Amino acid sequence: MKTQVRIRLDMAAAAAAFCKANPDSNATTAAIANRLIDLSTRATALLEQQRLGTASTAAAVGDKAKLRADVTQDLKALMKIARQAARKHPDIGMHRRGPITRGSGTEFYTKAHASLTEATALKDVLAPFGLTEPLLTSLGQNLEAFQATLTRKREGVVSQVGASAQLETICHEIMGLVESLDAVHAARFKNNAEQLAAWKSARNVPWPGSGVVDGEEPKVLPATATTPATRVDGSKAA
Numbered sequence: 001m002k003t004q005v006r007i008r009l010d011m012a013a014a015a016a017a018f019c020k021a022n023p024d025s026n027a028t029t030a031a032i033a034n035r036l037i038d039l040s041t042r043a044t045a046l047l048e049q050q051r052l053g054t055a056s057t058a059a060a061v062g063d064k065a066k067l068r069a070d071v072t073q074d075l076k077a078l079m080k081i082a083r084q085a086a087r088k089h090p091d092i093g094m095h096r097r098g099p100i101t102r103g104s105g106t107e108f109y110t111k112a113h114a115s116l117t118e119a120t121a122l123k124d125v126l127a128p129f130g131l132t133e134p135l136l137t138s139l140g141q142n143l144e145a146f147q148a149t150l151t152r153k154r155e156g157v158v159s160q161v162g163a164s165a166q167l168e169t170i171c172h173e174i175m176g177l178v179e180s181l182d183a184v185h186a187a188r189f190k191n192n193a194e195q196l197a198a199w200k201s202a203r204n205v206p207w208p209g210s211g212v213v214d215g216e217e218p219k220v221l222p223a224t225a226t227t228p229a230t231r232v233d234g235s236k237a238a
Contacts, residue, residue: 002168005171008174008175009043009047009077009167009170009171010042010203011205012039012040012178013022013043013180013213014202015040015178015199015202016036016040018198018199018203022199024188032177033181033205036181039170039174040174041123041169043170046163046167046170047167050160050163050167052156053058053159053161053163055158056159057157060152060156061153063145063152064149064150067146067149068105068146071139071146074138075115075141075196076132077130077135078115078116078119078135079095079115079140080130081126081129081130081191082095082119083124085122086212089125092126094118094119096162097115101220105146105149105150106150108146109143109147112139112146112235116136116140116143118141119131119136120136123136136180157208178203184223
């Protein structure tokens with residue numbers, strides 16, 4: 001998640017907490033505060049969705065690598081058996097295809113599953129050359145688990161990206177609501193300096209290391225240009 005979104009959502013949570021602790025009796029202005037509270041609650045749920053999506057994707061990637069290695073090991077054994085069998089049965093050609101171990105996850109699964117299907121159909125022919133039921137079972141189970149990791153990864157990415165997009169939209173609306181509440185609370189607490197200060201503290205957006213508050217993004221000043229004359233003078237001084 002972008003730093004500016006995270007920091008502004010933290011501010012929204014603090015501002016929403018202030019509004020909950022200081023409810024407004026005016027129905028019109030209270031609606032603005034309630035909308036902020038609702039969006040802050042929704043953002044919390046989306047942050048959790050984003051976290052879970054990221055964790056699910058990372059776990060799926062790790063599991064996929066392990067399962068791909070296991071499938072590859074089973075396939076190598078199967079190809080050796082097919083190569084031996086082809087000496088007696090030249091029509092067997094699964095071992096002559098391109099390397100199954102390369103390609104994307106989907107491509108890898110498709111090719112490996114095709115080899116499993118063919119080996120299963122030729123089970124009786126390949127058995128005398130070393131094909132066993134446990135090998136077919138292992139390959140089948142590993143492929144099924146591998147396909148499941150592809151699905152988990154895809155769903156995790158979709159969940160993560162979807163949450164991120166919604167959070168940016170919510171963040172934009174939140175900043176507008178907070179700006180409106182600034183005007184509301186300035187009038188509401190004009191005679192209560194303590195409450196007004198508490199609101200300003202809640203709605204400030206401190207950018208780490210910048211000292212910038214009140215929703216402004218830190219400004220990066222350009223470096224001072226070094227002119228040719230400066231370089232010449234510097235070299236003469238040296």
